[in-house]
Amino acid sequence: MPLDPSFIGRTYPPTSTYEVSREKIAEFADAIGDDSPLYRDTAAAEAAGYADVIAPPTFLTVINLAAINSIVADPELGLDYSRMVHGDQRFTHHRPVRAGDLLRLTTRIEDIFVRAGNDFLSVRADVETTDGEQVCTTHAQLVVRGE
Amino acid sequence: MNVGDELPGLSVHVTRDQLVRYAGASLDFNPIHWNERFAKSVGLPDVIAHGMLTMALGSRLVSDWLGDPGRILEYGVRFTRPVVVPDDAEGAHVELTGKVAQVRDDGTARVDITAKFDGKTVLGKAQCVVRVS
Numbered sequence: 001m002p003l004d005p006s007f008i009g010r011t012y013p014p015t016s017t018y019e020v021s022r023e024k025i026a027e028f029a030d031a032i033g034d035d036s037p038l039y040r041d042t043a044a045a046e047a048a049g050y051a052d053v054i055a056p057p058t059f060l061t062v063i064n065l066a067a068i069n070s071i072v073a074d075p076e077l078g079l080d081y082s083r084m085v086h087g088d089q090r091f092t093h094h095r096p097v098r099a100g101d102l103l104r105l106t107t108r109i110e111d112i113f114v115r116a117g118n119d120f121l122s123v124r125a126d127v128e129t130t131d132g133e134q135v136c137t138t139h140a141q142l143v144v145r146g147e
Numbered sequence: 148m149n150v151g152d153e154l155p156g157l158s159v160h161v162t163r164d165q166l167v168r169y170a171g172a173s174l175d176f177n178p179i180h181w182n183e184r185f186a187k188s189v190g191l192p193d194v195i196a197h198g199m200l201t202m203a204l205g206s207r208l209v210s211d212w213l214g215d216p217g218r219i220l221e222y223g224v225r226f227t228r229p230v231v232v233p234d235d236a237e238g239a240h241v242e243l244t245g246k247v248a249q250v251r252d253d254g255t256a257r258v259d260i261t262a263k264f265d266g267k268t269v270l271g272k273a274q275c276v277v278r279v280s
Contacts, residue, residue, distance in 0.1 A: 024172075027171075027172045028172045028173065030168070030172070031165070031168045031169040031171070031172035031173065031200075032169065032172075032200065032203040032204065032207060033159065033165070033204075033207070034203075034207045034210070034211075036210060036211075036216060038215065038216060038217070039216075048215055048217070050217065054216065054217050056203060056206065056207075056210075056216060057203075057206040057210070057216055057219045057222050058199060058202055058203045058206055058222070061173050061175070061199050062172075062173055062174055065173070065174065065175055065199075066174065082189070085226070086198050086199075086226055087225065087226060088223065088224060088225040088226065088271075088272075089198075089199065089202060089223065089224060089226075090221070090222065090223030090224075091221065091222050091223070092220070092221045093219065093220055093221065095217075096216070096217040139223070
């Protein structure tokens with residue numbers, strides 16, 4: 001059954017606040033094998049002009065994926081998770097994420113369409129600090145393979 | 148920075164150990180990335196790497212070259228092919244290369260990334276917009 005196009009434009013407000021820690025940044029950097037001191041050493045980050053250690057460019061996947069999954073799990077949308085694959089992903093950084101950031105994420109279904117028997121779902125997430133400063137905008141396209 | 152400049156290449160052996168580590172760090176516990184039995188049951192040849200891990204290796208290529216990951220303003224990829232990770236010490240060999248595709252008047256440049264596994268590209272339209280200085 002194709003996804004319901006009336007979901008286009010639906011917005012999911014933030015459900016929690018995520019605090020970016022130095023430890024999680026270092027853990028993520030270790031996992032991707034990146035040894036940059038800007039992810040671990042506050043003095044090095046300050047020397048490069050940052051208020052604290054910064055996070056790798058794809059770090060926000062830590063909260064972005066959970067937000068996508070909560071949309072995917074929306075029973076009204078009726079998406080079959082077992083046939084879903086991640087088609088593409090983009091991050092537009094307004095400034096680097098850094099330790100100490102308190103982030104809130106608002107997701108929005110930007111588009112739903114069918115192509116070659118597959119359902120496509122485009123999801124945008126706006127990541128802001130609790131003070132309302134824009135940090136990053138993410139775009140993901142999910143593909144649900146036809147049966 | 149000039150159009151056509153090539154970035155120093157990056158060669159990574161992605162192992163099962165790294166997939167488990169990345170699953171924990173990224174909070175992506177989809178079993179296709181660590182459970183061979185499950186991966187095969189959904190038609191995959193074996194456990195596959197997280198697309199987001201391969202994506203992260205692409206940004207590592209660019210940030211290693213820039214020296215400052217904060218200069219990456221925008222980064223997007225398409226996931227076109229899976230990286231199949233065998234249960235051995237060698238893992239899956241992923242080769243990353245990059246090239247400056249465009250230098251713009253506003254102080255930014257576009258870098259195009261190629262990620263290859265088994266001789267085939269695994270990311271499509273992998274592009275970074277970076278601050279030139």
